[in-house]
Amino acid sequence: MATDNGTPNIRYFTEANSEEQVIARITHPKGERFREIMISLIGHLHALIKDTELTQEEWDNAIDFLTRTGQKCDASRQEYILLSDTLGVSMLVDAINHRKHGGATENTVLGPFYVADAPIREMGANINLDGKGLPLFMSGKVIDIHGNPIAGALIDTWMTNEDGFYDVQQPAIQPKFNLRGRFYTKENGAYWFRGARPRYYPLPTDGPVGEMLLAMGRHPYRPAHIHFIVNAPGYIPVTTHVFMRGDIYLESDAVFGVKESLIIDFIEKDDPGEAARLGVANPFCTANFDFVLQKEGDGSSGLFLPTDSST
Amino acid sequence: MATDNGTPNIRYFTEANSEEQVIARITHPKGERFREIMISLIGHLHALIKDTELTQEEWDNAIDFLTRTGQKCDASRQEYILLSDTLGVSMLVDAINHRKHGGATENTVLGPFYVADAPIREMGANINLDGKGLPLFMSGKVIDIHGNPIAGALIDTWMTNEDGFYDVQQPAIQPKFNLRGRFYTKENGAYWFRGARPRYYPLPTDGPVGEMLLAMGRHPYRPAHIHFIVNAPGYIPVTTHVFMRGDIYLESDAVFGVKESLIIDFIEKDDPGEAARLGVANPFCTANFDFVLQKEGDGSSGLFLPTDSST
Numbered sequence: 001m002a003t004d005n006g007t008p009n010i011r012y013f014t015e016a017n018s019e020e021q022v023i024a025r026i027t028h029p030k031g032e033r034f035r036e037i038m039i040s041l042i043g044h045l046h047a048l049i050k051d052t053e054l055t056q057e058e059w060d061n062a063i064d065f066l067t068r069t070g071q072k073c074d075a076s077r078q079e080y081i082l083l084s085d086t087l088g089v090s091m092l093v094d095a096i097n098h099r100k101h102g103g104a105t106e107n108t109v110l111g112p113f114y115v116a117d118a119p120i121r122e123m124g125a126n127i128n129l130d131g132k133g134l135p136l137f138m139s140g141k142v143i144d145i146h147g148n149p150i151a152g153a154l155i156d157t158w159m160t161n162e163d164g165f166y167d168v169q170q171p172a173i174q175p176k177f178n179l180r181g182r183f184y185t186k187e188n189g190a191y192w193f194r195g196a197r198p199r200y201y202p203l204p205t206d207g208p209v210g211e212m213l214l215a216m217g218r219h220p221y222r223p224a225h226i227h228f229i230v231n232a233p234g235y236i237p238v239t240t241h242v243f244m245r246g247d248i249y250l251e252s253d254a255v256f257g258v259k260e261s262l263i264i265d266f267i268e269k270d271d272p273g274e275a276a277r278l279g280v281a282n283p284f285c286t287a288n289f290d291f292v293l294q295k296e297g298d299g300s301s302g303l304f305l306p307t308d309s310s311t
Numbered sequence: 312m313a314t315d316n317g318t319p320n321i322r323y324f325t326e327a328n329s330e331e332q333v334i335a336r337i338t339h340p341k342g343e344r345f346r347e348i349m350i351s352l353i354g355h356l357h358a359l360i361k362d363t364e365l366t367q368e369e370w371d372n373a374i375d376f377l378t379r380t381g382q383k384c385d386a387s388r389q390e391y392i393l394l395s396d397t398l399g400v401s402m403l404v405d406a407i408n409h410r411k412h413g414g415a416t417e418n419t420v421l422g423p424f425y426v427a428d429a430p431i432r433e434m435g436a437n438i439n440l441d442g443k444g445l446p447l448f449m450s451g452k453v454i455d456i457h458g459n460p461i462a463g464a465l466i467d468t469w470m471t472n473e474d475g476f477y478d479v480q481q482p483a484i485q486p487k488f489n490l491r492g493r494f495y496t497k498e499n500g501a502y503w504f505r506g507a508r509p510r511y512y513p514l515p516t517d518g519p520v521g522e523m524l525l526a527m528g529r530h531p532y533r534p535a536h537i538h539f540i541v542n543a544p545g546y547i548p549v550t551t552h553v554f555m556r557g558d559i560y561l562e563s564d565a566v567f568g569v570k571e572s573l574i575i576d577f578i579e580k581d582d583p584g585e586a587a588r589l590g591v592a593n594p595f596c597t598a599n600f601d602f603v604l605q606k607e608g609d610g611s612s613g614l615f616l617p618t619d620s621s622t
Contacts, residue, residue: 012562013399013402015410018399018567021399021567027527029528034526036363037363037365040363044359044362047355051355053407054348056404056408059404066391067389070378070381070382071382071384087356088324088330088353089356091324092361096361099326216345217337251323252336256324
């Protein structure tokens, strides 16, 4: 209702009261957690508009960008995850949900190239099915935070070939499941397998996220890495990579995935004797990494927070 | 490079330094304004994730929501504008860009049902082409902030029929350009035309935004209103509505478009004599509103800010 003197009153939306007006409409939220998220979202969204004094034209551009980002998504492309990755949001969510203790191996992003049903292989198998690239002998062990070996841990690994492509990106060129495999650790927690040295590669840049990176002056590259998911009964699983020390993109990973503790040496070797012993062609390289798992209920925060949903 | 003692160093992304890491990548922004917007965006986005300690599942849901919102858009549906509208963002951008002075008529949102080429009509024309609903006689004048009449101002108006639908929503039912028209004001600034009383109506709720409103316990209705765009040479145009006093949704407009100064009386009348004089069927209603325009360069802020683009 109008006030008698006709002056504006606070029951209507104004520039000054905008957040409160919108938040006040959350009358019957579907849960307390949903309400909490919406209040934070509305507050930050309005503060963003106010801080920047966004013009109509800039708002038009933002609507257009968000719309095109959604429309770029299909069965094999998720442009919103790419946006989240390149703005550091995916890694931030990962960091918050996987705060590690006691030297447990740090997480990093899963990425879009994971395939759930890679073959379970004999320990030591060569997953470099087409023999391309510099041979890699990768080894290490899975241990708990006290250094005790974990036998029967399942190590799931995948990596690019020497051209920077995963098998699923080149189905006509690479053999199926090339450079992928799952391995169960031995009694002493050890694992080893043969593969190929991976390479840095660019994110897809033919969409709105590519435009955004270009507008910031950023490159789209990820440094060379090998993906791992390590599971063992009773332990918190870890989803991570190991990164190749010396890669030129280590300090500017387009998705902010690098952690100091995950950088390892890929040692190039020219040694026919060792090559023969390891079952790889000479020359080759070796890399070694131990995965440290934390027991469930051991203090990792955030992982099992009850949720009633986000937006 | 690793530090000698192997401790993490600040050149890599951490939960604590996340904003700085992402902002530091803006190395060659396409303009200072773009840089300013991205810095604010990254800061608020990371603060939102940290404030809420968003879980992976909530992040998954957010990615899914944003993706589906983009994919719901097509030639006749803009779900991202609907999202912006229902979160108060559209009205906030409008408010920031149309700060009015000296009693000039306040703006409100354009809405999705504007048609640029409505016919220019003779003053007094009846734009209620199918004769449905309670007849409306709408009148007023266009003046400057000192009260002087503005002759030759162009008034562009559109409204729903009594069922709450615009002509473009019912092309098989309503005549083309029903309840739309453009009028030039007379020498004394006056305008008048005949139409039909509008009705409240819901935003479309069959998409992600409808889910969001439901999850908040919000209804999707806009109170009854008539749209206007008023232009006159040398004056700042105004895009606005007038709202019907007494409408049950006035204080809960789903898009936050209502301003106290835009609420007017729609007076119902049963007076065959006045009806005959005004050229409407009895009973009918009347409404009156004067548009106050501000001269260009008269202090409206934000409208002509230079922009080099947003995302």
